[in-house]
Amino acid sequence: MAEPLVVFFYGLVTSLIFALYSVGFSLVFGVARVIDAAYGIWYTTAAYLVYALVTRLLLPLPVTVVVVVASMVALGISYYAVLVRGLQEKVEMIMTTFLVALMAQYLIVAIFTNFPWSIPALFPGSTQVLGVSLFNQQVAAAITAFLLLLVLWYLVYRTKMGLAIRAVAQDKEAALLMGINPDRVMAFTLALSCSLAGIAALLQAPNSVISPTMGWPMLTLAFAVVVLGGMGDFFGAIIASFIIGFSYQLITNLVNPLYSMAAALAMILLVLWLRPRGLFGRSLE
Amino acid sequence: MMSAVRPSHLAGIALLVVLAVLPALPGMRALLFPLTLTNIMATLAIAWNLLFGYAGLLSLGHSFFFGAAGYASAILSKSYGIPVPVAMVIGAAVSSGIAALVGLPSLKLRGHYFVLVTLVLPAVAYQLTNALDVLGGHDGIFGVPPLVRDSYAVYLGSLFLMLASLVASAFVIRSRLGVEMISVREDEEAAKALGVDTPRVKLYALMISAFLSGLAGAYWAHLNGVISPSVYELEKASMPLLMSVLGGKGTLLGPVIGAYVIQTLFESLKIEAIATARLFVFAAATFAIYRIFPQGLMGVLRRVIG
Numbered sequence: 001m002a003e004p005l006v007v008f009f010y011g012l013v014t015s016l017i018f019a020l021y022s023v024g025f026s027l028v029f030g031v032a033r034v035i036d037a038a039y040g041i042w043y044t045t046a047a048y049l050v051y052a053l054v055t056r057l058l059l060p061l062p063v064t065v066v067v068v069v070a071s072m073v074a075l076g077i078s079y080y081a082v083l084v085r086g087l088q089e090k091v092e093m094i095m096t097t098f099l100v101a102l103m104a105q106y107l108i109v110a111i112f113t114n115f116p117w118s119i120p121a122l123f124p125g126s127t128q129v130l131g132v133s134l135f136n137q138q139v140a141a142a143i144t145a146f147l148l149l150l151v152l153w154y155l156v157y158r159t160k161m162g163l164a165i166r167a168v169a170q171d172k173e174a175a176l177l178m179g180i181n182p183d184r185v186m187a188f189t190l191a192l193s194c195s196l197a198g199i200a201a202l203l204q205a206p207n208s209v210i211s212p213t214m215g216w217p218m219l220t221l222a223f224a225v226v227v228l229g230g231m232g233d234f235f236g237a238i239i240a241s242f243i244i245g246f247s248y249q250l251i252t253n254l255v256n257p258l259y260s261m262a263a264a265l266a267m268i269l270l271v272l273w274l275r276p277r278g279l280f281g282r283s284l285e
Numbered sequence: 286m287m288s289a290v291r292p293s294h295l296a297g298i299a300l301l302v303v304l305a306v307l308p309a310l311p312g313m314r315a316l317l318f319p320l321t322l323t324n325i326m327a328t329l330a331i332a333w334n335l336l337f338g339y340a341g342l343l344s345l346g347h348s349f350f351f352g353a354a355g356y357a358s359a360i361l362s363k364s365y366g367i368p369v370p371v372a373m374v375i376g377a378a379v380s381s382g383i384a385a386l387v388g389l390p391s392l393k394l395r396g397h398y399f400v401l402v403t404l405v406l407p408a409v410a411y412q413l414t415n416a417l418d419v420l421g422g423h424d425g426i427f428g429v430p431p432l433v434r435d436s437y438a439v440y441l442g443s444l445f446l447m448l449a450s451l452v453a454s455a456f457v458i459r460s461r462l463g464v465e466m467i468s469v470r471e472d473e474e475a476a477k478a479l480g481v482d483t484p485r486v487k488l489y490a491l492m493i494s495a496f497l498s499g500l501a502g503a504y505w506a507h508l509n510g511v512i513s514p515s516v517y518e519l520e521k522a523s524m525p526l527l528m529s530v531l532g533g534k535g536t537l538l539g540p541v542i543g544a545y546v547i548q549t550l551f552e553s554l555k556i557e558a559i560a561t562a563r564l565f566v567f568a569a570a571t572f573a574i575y576r577i578f579p580q581g582l583m584g585v586l587r588r589v590i591g
Binding site: 099256 | 341343345387389390391393397398400401402404405406408409412413415416518519523526561562564565568569571572575576
């Protein structure tokens with residue numbers, strides 16, 4: 001199992017998906033200054049949505065993708081408008097978003113029960129790459145995540161909306177004076193982050209089982225990524241995702257998958273202790 | 286603290302006597318186990334509230350301190366033959382020690398780093414206890430010796446535990462540390478400027494809270510005779526939060542009232558149709574109360590009486 005090429009490839013897939021997922025968490029923190037404790041539950045929600053659409057309603061793949069992304073965008077915008085917008089203080093934010101996560105999780109339990117349902121692969125079969133057999137779902141996930149990260153980079157650094165996002169992240173009042181509507185930018189960021197969580201679920205959840213608690217480990221990893229890369233730092237988050245993603249796969253393959261979270265926590269505490277501004281020292285905090 | 290005997294004190298003592306005697310009455314024995322459980326959860330809620338309600342430190346993973354002490358106490362008493370009460374105290378001290386280790390790096394920073402770390406703790410503990418055979422793996426530890434054989438005595442013990450934590454909290458809050466904790470909650474920067482060693486205050490608050498949670502967890506392990514990784518699931522972590530917010534955070538009796546209300550509803554809502562949705566109902570109710578009446582039931586009570 002511990003064949004270097006296999007570990008390398010799965011490390012790559014994991015890192016790309018972590019990057020896609022964590023950038024959403026990091027952006028929300030950087031732009032709206034909100035620590036979204038419900039960010040794990042958006043991943044879970046999207047996974048159950050995929051499950052309902054694919055196995056219960058038997059919708060074809062393109063329709064599923066469109067419906068999932070559209071619902072996550074709508075969710076993000078309403079989440080911002082109804083709740084996040086009115087939150088002022090940090091601890092209050094985490095408490096409120098955590099309670100939202102609890103409600104959403106127990107609602108999922110009430111609808112789908114705790115049974116570990118499984119989602120079939122959206123891209124079934126496997127391919128031989130350099131003598132290693134890889135699941136098509138994973139190959140598709142890696143390629144999609146890579147392309148989306150490029151799109152995301154373009155969006156943040158090469159478009160007018162991206163300029164507005166970075167302006168609000170730097171200084172909300174100054175951005176307002178430059179004619180940017182911070183409210184719209186923040187709503188956009190929340191919608192973006194929720195849809196990123198949804199896409200990560202679309203890529204990761206098929207071909208495996210889903211559970212109502214599946215989002216918490218993802219939130220842990222996103223937290224590790226932003227602590228390592230610096231809160232609100234786009235490139236920091238991507239580099240940190242690769243460090244965490246490869247360590248995760250190494251530990252999973254060489255030691256025991258059950259130690260991967262402990263390693264992430266150890267990394268979080270170590271970085272908080274030694275370099276609280278993140279490895280690259282560009283954290284907003 | 287007891288400078289004068291006030292009507293509220295008398296009412297409190299009367300309520301305690303009723304609570305102590307009620308399950309001993311004929312036909313009421315079915316209440317023993319649920320009420321013991323309620324007292325344990327109330328203790329956990331008191332510990333959580335000491336940290337959040339007074340020092341302003343939000344913990345989303347108090348089940349970790351609860352469970353870690355439960356595990357430690359179970360192993361010490363079962364495998365090493367240490368008497369149960371001693372094992373419980375050592376177990377609570379273990380929780381307190383781990384709390385210090387976790388708190389040292391994260392409490393120097395702003396509040397939200399600490400919150401996220403506490404959110405991660407039970408998830409990590411869940412995986413580790415599943416992985417380590419020393420801790421019983423997925424099945425957990427069976428045959429944990431009970432504190433005493435008689436279930437009524439166990440119940441009285443739990444009542445005493447809850448009362449002792451309440452008194453300990455009251456003592457902490459009225460001490461110098463308590464004043465410093467409240468100053469940290471109200472304005473950390475201002476507290477720092479006035480010479481309060483805020484990281485130290487936060488660390489002490491966390492250690493005391495972890496110790497009390499640990500006592501509750503150890504009591505729980507010896508009550509059930511078994512402890513498994515499921516203790517680290519989100520339900521246990523969210524309960525003290527729901528109870529304290531419902532009852533009234535930052536008040537002494539709030540967590541106890543919340544615990545009794547939630548556990549009573551929990552036991553009476555065991556009908557199949559509602560059973561799956563009751564956790565959702567509690568979370569939604571707490572969310573509504575948190576947003577609409579931040580003072581909880583205690584605040585509502587005060588407004589009605591005052």
